Amino acid sequence: MSQSQLDYSHDPSHESYDLIVRNDAPFNAEPTPPDLVKHYITPEKYFFCRNHGPIPLLDENEHTVEVRGIGCKEVKRLSLKEIKDYEKVSVMMVMEGNRRDGLHRVKHTKGVIWGPCALGNAVYSGCRLKDVLESLGVTSKLDNFSKLHVAFESVEQCEEDRCYGSSIPLAKALDEFGDVLLAYEMNYKPLTRDHGYPIRVVVPGYIGARSVKFLKSIVIQDQESSSFFQQRDYKILPESINTEEQANAYWTRLPAIGEYNVQSYVCIPADGVHSGPRPSEQVQGYALSGGGRFIQRVDVSGDDGKTWVTAQLYQPAAEGNSVHVWGWCLWTATIETKRNVRIVSRAVDSAGNIQQEYPIWNYRGVMNNSWRTVESNRLEQANI
């Protein structure tokens, strides 16, 4: 559906937000780097908004979610009231989709030019998707279990497809420690329309694209979602793929992204450089990794990577926790800075994965986790 056919006149006002708008319609916006790291739990005012079409106008008293497919003993239409009858649990997790700008600077990429702040750390509450599926008879004993997926569809009409859709492995949905929720609250308040009212999926440890908002259906099936957003969007194409035509011939050869990679960013100073040399400057930023991996170390450099100091980490969920950590890490470091030299961070996650120095370009501009890039006109001496 082309943009001209979609009606954005019912989108909510975003006046109470303090965000940089990347696109008005569909509404896509993110906070500034310093605002992002002000709070460990990101308030809605500073929480990035990601949409692919007009924001639906739904009523929680009328909305239902259909659940069906392989292993389900019946087709079930769940009202919000029925969803709230399942045990209520809360999960703190990062919602993420991020940093296309760094790759776009290398070469043109396709998509909204997200900066480094299209992520936020929130507490979502709702019922476990696992509980809903198990109540319909879905278990890991199903034939060919490892090849089954849970597909989600949204009410959201999109520019790229008839509606937003995505899927996750059934094993993730049924994982006792996977924490996939059907959420109706964010930060202990009912979801707002911008964040998926009245009901959304949240998939901890996976890219935000899998956490489908305005949820209308859940289907167990023997293949991934056929949606544009699963098949031809969030995949890491090789550097050699430069055009839509080349991409179209390549999509099926690649896996859809699920878990995200290790990431960190210098948020204060906002532009990643200081105009004067300072012997002792406090810098701040965030770090995170996918799949429940926590951050074990962040190194910070005030001389573009020649020397490093170890940052102080704030990541309470990782303390003594031996299962998964879905929340992020905020860090601070005191470093010596030089005049107009890039300040960079590199995070090491609990599996020893490390950020690389240079971005590897890909056509869709996804999963960029290089060291922070800085506008070259701000620099006197740096390697990028």
Added chain:
Amino acid sequence: MSQSQLDYSHDPSHESYDLIVRNDAPFNAEPTPPDLVKHYITPEKYFFCRNHGPIPLLDENEHTVEVRGIGCKEVKRLSLKEIKDYEKVSVMMVMEGNRRDGLHRVKHTKGVIWGPCALGNAVYSGCRLKDVLESLGVTSKLDNFSKLHVAFESVEQCEEDRCYGSSIPLAKALDEFGDVLLAYEMNYKPLTRDHGYPIRVVVPGYIGARSVKFLKSIVIQDQESSSFFQQRDYKILPESINTEEQANAYWTRLPAIGEYNVQSYVCIPADGVHSGPRPSEQVQGYALSGGGRFIQRVDVSGDDGKTWVTAQLYQPAAEGNSVHVWGWCLWTATIETKRNVRIVSRAVDSAGNIQQEYPIWNYRGVMNNSWRTVESNRLEQANI
């Protein structure tokens, strides 16, 4: 215990192996790079051996494994016969401990100087640790579950501690999709003494150090193993820690390594360079990642990273599999090579993690996953 007090006279003969011996006593050895990638399932002849002391002489008719601790309704001594009464399952997985040499070249590291071939891909068979623990009453409903661990002790006496020991999170042990086994077979034959006869733990997706051989006890406890090998060995120290004294003050501040990071290596040509320029040369190598993440792409360069081609991957377990992939990926690529210029590979795992170009040194020399390094005297033009 110092080396002089341990008796290696009963170690088995290793004459049938085709391995480079890194240390005679304890016996530590690995294959050459070309041998390693000859087979998708690594035969024992080419399978690295890792020991910290003399190889125990045990009899499977007499050996028992004690299981006890938090949540166990009794202290249980399991004979091998009883272990074989549990359902038998097989798991293909990589056993890994690797590439200290790359960091040792940067600066002295502590430990056996492993090359790039201290890993192998095998099929292990045995019973699920989960089944054993559940039969004793251990479940995820235990209080403070996320802070519980399963500690393993070995019969193996060690140079560094009274015996080999290690632990994993109880959540990994009980994970329905975690595939932790008490294994008594490797590649469909009874374990040999070199690989843990009569019984060992195998922990897919984790560094080999957690897969304890010659298993004598399993204890559920509210802290990690107190063993040297959990507390003061396999951890990634910051670059600034250079001495034993500095390390001793730092160990408790760091997490023990569990899952390993994304990795790949050029195995053919064996030395990572060609002496002549060749327009079309086939190169081969391996790639893998921890935590069940599979390899989605391997890029290969014949000009030290200036240009890249996409390798052909052989990784059958990843085909249509939406759960975990514990086996490795073998790859081939046809590239143009230059005279004495480094050939390198970089793998991208399913979570988008990528190998970095340069190693980040750490005192214990662990988790090195930089691009392949090459002896500089072999090179005419390269950046390392």
